[in-house]
Amino acid sequence: MVLDKLGDSLQSAIKKIAGGGRVDKRAVDEMVKDIQRALLQADVNVKQVMELSGRIRSRALDEKPRAGASAREHVISIVYAELASMIGESTSPSLSKQTLMMVGLQGSGKTTTTAKLARYFQRKGLKPGVICADTDRPGAYDQLKMLCDDLNITFYGERTNDPIGIVERGLAKLGAHDVKIIDTAGRHSLEKDLITQMEAIHAIAHPDQKLLVLDAAIGQQARDQARAFHDSIGITGVIITKLDGTAKGGGALSAVSETKARIAFIGVGETPDDLEKFETDRFISKLLGMGDIKTLIERAEEVFTEDEIDVEQMMQGKFTLKDMYSQMEAMNKMGPLKQVMKMLPIGGVGKISDDMYGETSDKMAGYKIIMDSMTEAELLDPKIVDSSHVKRIARGSGTGIENVRELLKYHRMMQKAMKGLRGGRFNMQKMMKKLGM
DSSP: OTTHHHHHHHHHHHHHHHSSSOOOHHHHHHHHHHHHHHHHHTTOOHHHHHHHHHHHHHHHHHSOOOTTOOHHHHHHHHHHHHHHHHHOOBOOOOSSSEEEEEEOOTTSOHHHHHHHHHHHHHHTTOOEEEEEOOOSSTTHHHHHHHHHHHHTOEEEOOSSSOHHHHHHHHHHHTTTOSEEEEEOOOOSSOOHHHHHHHHHHHHHHOOSEEEEEEEGGGGGGHHHHHHHHHHHHOOOEEEEEOTTSOSOHHHHHHHHHHTTOOEEEEEOSSSTTOEEEOOHHHHHHHHTTOOOHHHHHHHHHHHHHHHTOOHHHHHTTOOOHHHHHHHHHHHHHHOOHHHHHTTSOHHHHOOOOHHHHHHHHHHHHHHHHHHHTSOHHHHHOGGGOOHHHHHHHHHHHTOOHHHHHHHHHHHHHHHHHHHTTOSSSOOHHHHHHHTTO
Protein backbone atom coordinates (compact mmCIF):
# COMPACT_ATOMS: atom_id res chain seq x y z
CA MET A 1 0.00 0.00 0.00
CA VAL A 2 1.10 3.56 -0.73
CA LEU A 3 2.81 5.16 2.29
CA ASP A 4 1.85 2.28 4.58
CA LYS A 5 3.89 3.52 7.52
CA LEU A 6 2.50 7.07 7.34
CA GLY A 7 -1.04 5.72 7.04
CA ASP A 8 -0.62 3.43 10.05
CA SER A 9 0.79 6.29 12.15
CA LEU A 10 -1.99 8.73 11.21
CA GLN A 11 -4.68 6.09 11.80
CA SER A 12 -3.19 5.37 15.21
CA ALA A 13 -3.28 9.09 16.04
CA ILE A 14 -6.95 9.62 15.18
CA LYS A 15 -8.02 6.32 16.79
CA LYS A 16 -7.04 7.79 20.16
CA ILE A 17 -9.63 10.51 19.59
CA ALA A 18 -12.22 8.22 18.00
CA GLY A 19 -12.06 5.59 20.73
CA GLY A 20 -11.08 7.71 23.71
CA GLY A 21 -13.06 9.52 26.35
CA ARG A 22 -13.68 13.24 26.43
CA VAL A 23 -12.24 15.35 23.57
CA ASP A 24 -10.36 18.00 25.55
CA LYS A 25 -7.17 20.04 25.14
CA ARG A 26 -5.00 17.21 26.44
CA ALA A 27 -6.47 14.69 23.97
CA VAL A 28 -6.12 17.12 21.05
CA ASP A 29 -2.51 17.99 21.97
CA GLU A 30 -1.59 14.29 22.16
CA MET A 31 -3.16 13.63 18.75
CA VAL A 32 -1.40 16.64 17.20
CA LYS A 33 1.99 15.44 18.51
CA ASP A 34 1.38 12.01 16.99
CA ILE A 35 0.47 13.60 13.64
CA GLN A 36 3.60 15.78 13.75
CA ARG A 37 5.77 12.74 14.40
CA ALA A 38 4.14 10.76 11.57
CA LEU A 39 4.55 13.55 9.00
CA LEU A 40 8.15 14.32 9.94
CA GLN A 41 9.07 10.62 9.63
CA ALA A 42 7.53 10.70 6.13
CA ASP A 43 9.92 13.56 5.24
CA VAL A 44 7.30 16.32 5.08
CA ASN A 45 8.85 19.80 5.41
CA VAL A 46 9.18 20.90 9.07
CA LYS A 47 7.62 24.32 8.43
CA GLN A 48 4.62 22.73 6.72
CA VAL A 49 4.20 20.25 9.56
CA MET A 50 4.20 22.97 12.21
CA GLU A 51 1.75 25.14 10.26
CA LEU A 52 -0.56 22.18 9.64
CA SER A 53 -0.52 20.96 13.23
CA GLY A 54 -1.13 24.51 14.47
CA ARG A 55 -4.24 24.80 12.31
CA ILE A 56 -5.53 21.39 13.43
CA ARG A 57 -5.02 22.28 17.10
CA SER A 58 -6.70 25.71 16.92
CA ARG A 59 -9.65 24.48 14.83
CA ALA A 60 -10.19 21.39 17.01
CA LEU A 61 -10.27 23.51 20.18
CA ASP A 62 -12.05 26.65 18.90
CA GLU A 63 -14.56 25.54 16.26
CA LYS A 64 -17.93 24.12 17.24
CA PRO A 65 -18.98 20.80 15.65
CA ARG A 66 -21.47 21.08 12.78
CA ALA A 67 -25.07 20.10 13.45
CA GLY A 68 -25.44 16.38 14.03
CA ALA A 69 -21.71 15.71 14.39
CA SER A 70 -20.02 14.59 17.60
CA ALA A 71 -16.85 16.22 18.92
CA ARG A 72 -14.84 13.19 17.80
CA GLU A 73 -16.25 13.28 14.26
CA HIS A 74 -15.57 17.03 14.15
CA VAL A 75 -11.89 16.61 15.06
CA ILE A 76 -11.39 13.77 12.55
CA SER A 77 -13.00 15.84 9.77
CA ILE A 78 -10.60 18.70 10.58
CA VAL A 79 -7.57 16.37 10.28
CA TYR A 80 -8.93 15.12 6.95
CA ALA A 81 -9.55 18.65 5.61
CA GLU A 82 -6.16 20.03 6.67
CA LEU A 83 -4.19 17.11 5.20
CA ALA A 84 -6.11 17.52 1.93
CA SER A 85 -5.37 21.24 1.96
CA MET A 86 -1.64 20.60 2.47
CA ILE A 87 -1.42 18.32 -0.57
CA GLY A 88 -3.56 20.61 -2.71
CA GLU A 89 -5.94 19.93 -5.56
CA SER A 90 -5.25 17.19 -8.10
CA THR A 91 -5.55 17.23 -11.88
CA SER A 92 -6.13 14.63 -14.57
CA PRO A 93 -5.81 14.57 -18.37
CA SER A 94 -9.19 14.54 -20.08
CA LEU A 95 -10.38 11.47 -21.97
CA SER A 96 -10.27 13.21 -25.34
CA LYS A 97 -7.90 13.57 -28.31
CA GLN A 98 -4.66 15.10 -27.07
CA THR A 99 -0.88 15.13 -27.11
CA LEU A 100 1.06 14.60 -23.90
CA MET A 101 4.74 15.33 -23.23
CA MET A 102 6.56 13.40 -20.50
CA VAL A 103 9.54 15.07 -18.80
CA GLY A 104 11.75 14.24 -15.83
CA LEU A 105 15.21 13.30 -14.66
CA GLN A 106 16.93 10.01 -15.41
CA GLY A 107 15.94 7.27 -13.00
CA SER A 108 12.54 8.75 -12.21
CA GLY A 109 10.73 5.90 -13.98
CA LYS A 110 9.63 8.11 -16.87
CA THR A 111 9.81 5.48 -19.63
CA THR A 112 7.91 2.85 -17.63
CA THR A 113 5.35 5.49 -16.61
CA THR A 114 4.89 6.49 -20.27
CA ALA A 115 3.81 2.91 -21.07
CA LYS A 116 1.58 2.82 -17.96
CA LEU A 117 -0.10 6.07 -19.01
CA ALA A 118 -0.72 4.68 -22.51
CA ARG A 119 -2.27 1.61 -20.87
CA TYR A 120 -4.48 3.90 -18.74
CA PHE A 121 -5.93 5.55 -21.85
CA GLN A 122 -6.24 2.17 -23.57
CA ARG A 123 -8.36 0.87 -20.66
CA LYS A 124 -10.59 3.92 -21.04
CA GLY A 125 -11.38 2.94 -24.64
CA LEU A 126 -9.02 5.36 -26.42
CA LYS A 127 -6.35 4.51 -28.98
CA PRO A 128 -2.93 5.64 -27.67
CA GLY A 129 0.38 5.86 -29.51
CA VAL A 130 3.84 6.41 -27.99
CA ILE A 131 6.85 8.28 -29.41
CA CYS A 132 10.33 7.57 -28.06
CA ALA A 133 12.25 10.86 -28.18
CA ASP A 134 14.82 9.76 -25.60
CA THR A 135 17.89 9.30 -27.80
CA ASP A 136 20.37 9.82 -24.95
CA ARG A 137 19.82 6.84 -22.68
CA PRO A 138 21.06 3.51 -24.08
CA GLY A 139 18.21 1.04 -24.01
CA ALA A 140 15.39 3.60 -23.87
CA TYR A 141 14.21 2.67 -27.38
CA ASP A 142 14.23 -1.10 -26.68
CA GLN A 143 12.62 -0.73 -23.26
CA LEU A 144 9.72 1.41 -24.45
CA LYS A 145 9.18 -0.66 -27.60
CA MET A 146 9.01 -3.88 -25.59
CA LEU A 147 6.55 -2.38 -23.09
CA CYS A 148 4.31 -1.07 -25.89
CA ASP A 149 4.46 -4.35 -27.85
CA ASP A 150 3.41 -6.29 -24.75
CA LEU A 151 0.38 -3.99 -24.35
CA ASN A 152 -0.48 -3.89 -28.06
CA ILE A 153 0.13 -0.12 -28.13
CA THR A 154 1.50 1.62 -31.24
CA PHE A 155 5.16 2.61 -30.85
CA TYR A 156 7.22 5.04 -32.95
CA GLY A 157 10.96 5.49 -32.59
CA GLU A 158 14.18 5.72 -34.56
CA ARG A 159 17.72 4.64 -33.74
CA THR A 160 19.05 8.09 -34.58
CA ASN A 161 20.20 11.04 -32.50
CA ASP A 162 17.53 13.43 -33.76
CA PRO A 163 14.89 13.84 -31.00
CA ILE A 164 13.25 16.89 -32.60
CA GLY A 165 12.92 15.14 -35.99
CA ILE A 166 11.65 11.94 -34.32
CA VAL A 167 8.87 13.88 -32.59
CA GLU A 168 7.89 15.65 -35.80
CA ARG A 169 7.78 12.42 -37.85
CA GLY A 170 6.19 10.45 -34.99
CA LEU A 171 3.30 12.89 -34.63
CA ALA A 172 2.64 12.63 -38.37
CA LYS A 173 2.75 8.81 -38.21
CA LEU A 174 0.33 8.68 -35.25
CA GLY A 175 -2.12 11.11 -36.81
CA ALA A 176 -5.15 8.82 -36.45
CA HIS A 177 -4.51 7.99 -32.79
CA ASP A 178 -6.62 9.55 -30.03
CA VAL A 179 -3.74 10.09 -27.62
CA LYS A 180 -0.09 10.71 -28.53
CA ILE A 181 2.45 10.43 -25.70
CA ILE A 182 6.03 11.69 -26.15
CA ASP A 183 8.73 10.21 -23.91
CA THR A 184 11.62 12.69 -23.72
CA ALA A 185 15.22 12.36 -22.55
CA GLY A 186 16.28 12.65 -18.93
CA ARG A 187 19.54 13.59 -17.26
CA HIS A 188 21.21 13.03 -13.92
CA SER A 189 20.56 16.68 -13.02
CA LEU A 190 18.81 19.76 -14.38
CA GLU A 191 21.38 20.49 -17.12
CA LYS A 192 20.90 23.44 -19.46
CA ASP A 193 20.90 21.33 -22.65
CA LEU A 194 18.10 19.16 -21.21
CA ILE A 195 15.91 22.22 -20.68
CA THR A 196 16.79 23.52 -24.18
CA GLN A 197 15.77 20.17 -25.73
CA MET A 198 12.50 20.16 -23.79
CA GLU A 199 11.69 23.65 -25.06
CA ALA A 200 12.46 22.67 -28.68
CA ILE A 201 10.20 19.58 -28.50
CA HIS A 202 7.52 21.68 -26.85
CA ALA A 203 7.65 24.16 -29.72
CA ILE A 204 7.25 21.36 -32.30
CA ALA A 205 4.60 19.25 -30.54
CA HIS A 206 2.40 21.93 -28.93
CA PRO A 207 1.36 19.38 -26.28
CA ASP A 208 -1.98 19.73 -24.53
CA GLN A 209 -0.49 18.28 -21.35
CA LYS A 210 3.05 18.45 -19.96
CA LEU A 211 3.55 15.87 -17.24
CA LEU A 212 6.54 15.85 -14.92
CA VAL A 213 7.55 12.40 -13.61
CA LEU A 214 9.12 12.47 -10.14
CA ASP A 215 10.62 9.68 -8.06
CA ALA A 216 8.99 9.71 -4.60
CA ALA A 217 12.31 8.74 -3.01
CA ILE A 218 13.77 12.21 -3.65
CA GLY A 219 11.47 13.65 -0.99
CA GLN A 220 11.57 17.42 -0.60
CA GLN A 221 14.01 17.86 -3.53
CA ALA A 222 10.91 17.43 -5.73
CA ARG A 223 10.26 21.13 -5.14
CA ASP A 224 13.32 22.28 -7.14
CA GLN A 225 12.62 19.92 -10.05
CA ALA A 226 8.99 20.94 -10.29
CA ARG A 227 9.89 24.63 -10.33
CA ALA A 228 12.66 24.26 -12.95
CA PHE A 229 10.53 22.28 -15.40
CA HIS A 230 7.51 24.51 -14.80
CA ASP A 231 9.51 27.67 -15.52
CA SER A 232 10.73 26.08 -18.77
CA ILE A 233 7.61 24.59 -20.39
CA GLY A 234 4.74 25.14 -17.96
CA ILE A 235 3.99 21.82 -16.23
CA THR A 236 0.29 20.96 -16.22
CA GLY A 237 0.54 17.92 -13.95
CA VAL A 238 2.87 15.69 -11.95
CA ILE A 239 3.17 11.90 -11.76
CA ILE A 240 4.88 10.60 -8.61
CA THR A 241 6.42 7.15 -9.07
CA LYS A 242 7.55 4.47 -6.60
CA LEU A 243 5.23 5.82 -3.93
CA ASP A 244 4.67 2.25 -2.73
CA GLY A 245 8.29 1.67 -1.79
CA THR A 246 9.68 4.69 0.03
CA ALA A 247 9.43 6.45 3.38
CA LYS A 248 10.02 9.85 1.74
CA GLY A 249 6.78 9.93 -0.25
CA GLY A 250 5.18 12.44 2.09
CA GLY A 251 8.02 14.86 1.32
CA ALA A 252 7.50 14.56 -2.43
CA LEU A 253 3.73 15.04 -2.13
CA SER A 254 4.00 18.12 0.07
CA ALA A 255 6.92 19.61 -1.90
CA VAL A 256 5.02 19.38 -5.18
CA SER A 257 1.94 20.97 -3.66
CA GLU A 258 4.02 23.88 -2.40
CA THR A 259 4.93 24.79 -6.00
CA LYS A 260 1.19 24.81 -6.87
CA ALA A 261 1.81 21.98 -9.37
CA ARG A 262 -1.06 19.50 -9.30
CA ILE A 263 -0.59 15.75 -9.00
CA ALA A 264 -2.26 13.76 -11.79
CA PHE A 265 -1.21 10.15 -11.11
CA ILE A 266 0.80 8.07 -8.64
CA GLY A 267 2.74 4.87 -9.33
CA VAL A 268 1.68 2.13 -6.92
CA GLY A 269 3.42 -0.98 -8.26
CA GLU A 270 5.38 -2.64 -11.05
CA THR A 271 2.67 -3.86 -13.46
CA PRO A 272 1.33 -1.80 -16.41
CA ASP A 273 -1.97 -1.28 -14.54
CA ASP A 274 -0.29 0.09 -11.40
CA LEU A 275 -0.81 3.75 -12.26
CA GLU A 276 -3.53 5.28 -10.13
CA LYS A 277 -5.39 8.47 -10.96
CA PHE A 278 -4.66 10.81 -8.05
CA GLU A 279 -7.54 12.50 -6.29
CA THR A 280 -6.69 14.27 -3.06
CA ASP A 281 -9.89 13.33 -1.21
CA ARG A 282 -9.56 9.65 -2.14
CA PHE A 283 -5.88 9.60 -1.21
CA ILE A 284 -6.42 11.16 2.23
CA SER A 285 -9.43 8.93 2.85
CA LYS A 286 -7.32 5.83 2.17
CA LEU A 287 -4.41 7.19 4.21
CA LEU A 288 -6.67 7.66 7.24
CA GLY A 289 -8.17 4.18 6.91
CA MET A 290 -11.52 5.43 5.60
CA GLY A 291 -11.21 3.40 2.39
CA ASP A 292 -11.54 4.35 -1.27
CA ILE A 293 -14.87 2.95 -2.40
CA LYS A 294 -15.03 5.21 -5.48
CA THR A 295 -11.85 3.72 -7.00
CA LEU A 296 -12.96 0.20 -6.04
CA ILE A 297 -16.27 0.67 -7.88
CA GLU A 298 -14.52 2.17 -10.94
CA ARG A 299 -12.12 -0.78 -11.17
CA ALA A 300 -14.97 -3.25 -10.74
CA GLU A 301 -17.03 -1.57 -13.47
CA GLU A 302 -14.10 -1.79 -15.91
CA VAL A 303 -13.39 -5.45 -15.15
CA PHE A 304 -16.94 -6.78 -14.81
CA THR A 305 -17.98 -5.15 -18.09
CA GLU A 306 -15.14 -6.93 -19.84
CA ASP A 307 -16.13 -10.28 -18.35
CA GLU A 308 -19.86 -9.79 -18.99
CA ILE A 309 -20.93 -11.21 -15.64
CA ASP A 310 -24.74 -11.31 -15.40
CA VAL A 311 -25.34 -9.54 -12.09
CA GLU A 312 -29.14 -9.74 -12.42
CA GLN A 313 -28.97 -13.54 -12.73
CA MET A 314 -26.73 -13.75 -9.68
CA MET A 315 -29.11 -11.61 -7.60
CA GLN A 316 -31.89 -14.09 -8.40
CA GLY A 317 -29.77 -16.84 -6.87
CA LYS A 318 -28.63 -18.30 -10.21
CA PHE A 319 -25.00 -18.22 -9.14
CA THR A 320 -23.00 -21.17 -10.45
CA LEU A 321 -19.44 -22.26 -9.77
CA LYS A 322 -18.69 -20.99 -13.27
CA ASP A 323 -19.89 -17.54 -12.21
CA MET A 324 -17.70 -17.73 -9.12
CA TYR A 325 -14.71 -18.68 -11.28
CA SER A 326 -15.38 -15.62 -13.50
CA GLN A 327 -15.56 -13.43 -10.37
CA MET A 328 -12.15 -14.67 -9.22
CA GLU A 329 -10.68 -13.97 -12.66
CA ALA A 330 -12.16 -10.47 -12.56
CA MET A 331 -10.78 -9.85 -9.05
CA ASN A 332 -7.31 -10.76 -10.30
CA LYS A 333 -7.65 -8.13 -13.03
CA MET A 334 -8.57 -5.51 -10.42
CA GLY A 335 -5.08 -5.89 -8.92
CA PRO A 336 -3.39 -7.66 -6.02
CA LEU A 337 -5.78 -8.58 -3.18
CA LYS A 338 -3.90 -6.35 -0.76
CA GLN A 339 -4.41 -3.33 -3.03
CA VAL A 340 -8.12 -4.05 -3.44
CA MET A 341 -8.74 -4.66 0.28
CA LYS A 342 -6.96 -1.43 1.19
CA MET A 343 -9.77 0.41 -0.62
CA LEU A 344 -12.25 -0.84 1.99
CA PRO A 345 -12.64 1.16 5.21
CA ILE A 346 -10.75 -0.30 8.16
CA GLY A 347 -13.92 -0.16 10.24
CA GLY A 348 -15.46 -2.71 7.89
CA VAL A 349 -12.66 -5.21 7.41
CA GLY A 350 -10.35 -4.65 10.35
CA LYS A 351 -6.58 -4.54 10.16
CA ILE A 352 -5.45 -7.33 7.85
CA SER A 353 -1.92 -8.68 8.19
CA ASP A 354 0.34 -9.61 5.29
CA ASP A 355 0.00 -13.26 6.35
CA MET A 356 -3.79 -13.06 6.08
CA TYR A 357 -3.55 -11.53 2.60
CA GLY A 358 -1.24 -14.36 1.58
CA GLU A 359 -3.52 -17.04 3.04
CA THR A 360 -6.59 -15.63 1.26
CA SER A 361 -4.77 -15.35 -2.08
CA ASP A 362 -3.52 -18.94 -1.73
CA LYS A 363 -7.04 -20.16 -0.89
CA MET A 364 -8.55 -18.45 -3.95
CA ALA A 365 -5.81 -19.93 -6.17
CA GLY A 366 -6.55 -23.36 -4.69
CA TYR A 367 -10.28 -23.00 -5.42
CA LYS A 368 -9.50 -22.25 -9.06
CA ILE A 369 -7.34 -25.37 -9.35
CA ILE A 370 -10.19 -27.47 -7.94
CA MET A 371 -12.71 -25.92 -10.35
CA ASP A 372 -10.35 -26.63 -13.26
CA SER A 373 -10.78 -30.33 -12.41
CA MET A 374 -14.58 -30.18 -12.55
CA THR A 375 -16.81 -30.93 -15.52
CA GLU A 376 -18.96 -28.30 -17.25
CA ALA A 377 -22.10 -29.89 -15.76
CA GLU A 378 -20.66 -29.71 -12.22
CA LEU A 379 -19.64 -26.08 -12.65
CA LEU A 380 -23.13 -25.15 -13.87
CA ASP A 381 -24.99 -27.17 -11.22
CA PRO A 382 -22.94 -27.82 -8.04
CA LYS A 383 -25.91 -29.73 -6.52
CA ILE A 384 -25.00 -32.78 -8.59
CA VAL A 385 -21.61 -33.03 -6.86
CA ASP A 386 -21.99 -36.01 -4.49
CA SER A 387 -19.34 -37.88 -2.48
CA SER A 388 -18.09 -39.88 -5.49
CA HIS A 389 -17.70 -36.65 -7.49
CA VAL A 390 -15.87 -35.06 -4.59
CA LYS A 391 -13.33 -37.92 -4.47
CA ARG A 392 -12.74 -37.73 -8.25
CA ILE A 393 -12.31 -33.92 -8.18
CA ALA A 394 -9.90 -34.15 -5.23
CA ARG A 395 -7.75 -36.71 -7.09
CA GLY A 396 -7.81 -34.70 -10.32
CA SER A 397 -6.81 -31.43 -8.62
CA GLY A 398 -4.21 -32.99 -6.34
CA THR A 399 -6.00 -31.68 -3.25
CA GLY A 400 -7.86 -33.24 -0.34
CA ILE A 401 -11.55 -34.11 -0.08
CA GLU A 402 -11.91 -31.48 2.67
CA ASN A 403 -10.65 -28.80 0.26
CA VAL A 404 -13.32 -29.68 -2.31
CA ARG A 405 -16.02 -29.62 0.37
CA GLU A 406 -14.73 -26.28 1.60
CA LEU A 407 -15.07 -24.87 -1.94
CA LEU A 408 -18.67 -26.11 -2.21
CA LYS A 409 -19.47 -24.59 1.20
CA TYR A 410 -17.93 -21.26 0.11
CA HIS A 411 -20.03 -21.34 -3.08
CA ARG A 412 -23.25 -21.88 -1.09
CA MET A 413 -22.35 -18.95 1.14
CA MET A 414 -21.71 -16.72 -1.89
CA GLN A 415 -24.96 -17.86 -3.53
CA LYS A 416 -26.87 -16.94 -0.38
CA ALA A 417 -25.17 -13.54 -0.26
CA MET A 418 -26.14 -12.86 -3.89
CA LYS A 419 -29.76 -13.79 -3.19
CA GLY A 420 -29.74 -11.33 -0.32
CA LEU A 421 -29.05 -8.51 -2.78
CA ARG A 422 -32.29 -9.25 -4.68
CA GLY A 423 -34.98 -6.60 -5.08
CA GLY A 424 -33.62 -3.92 -7.36
CA ARG A 425 -30.33 -2.25 -8.05
CA PHE A 426 -27.30 -2.98 -5.91
CA ASN A 427 -27.05 -0.16 -3.37
CA MET A 428 -23.43 0.25 -2.27
CA GLN A 429 -24.26 2.76 0.46
CA LYS A 430 -26.80 0.46 2.14
CA MET A 431 -24.38 -2.45 2.04
CA MET A 432 -21.59 -0.34 3.50
CA LYS A 433 -23.87 0.70 6.38
CA LYS A 434 -24.80 -2.92 7.04
CA LEU A 435 -21.12 -3.82 7.20
CA GLY A 436 -20.50 -0.93 9.59
CA MET A 437 -18.21 0.90 7.13
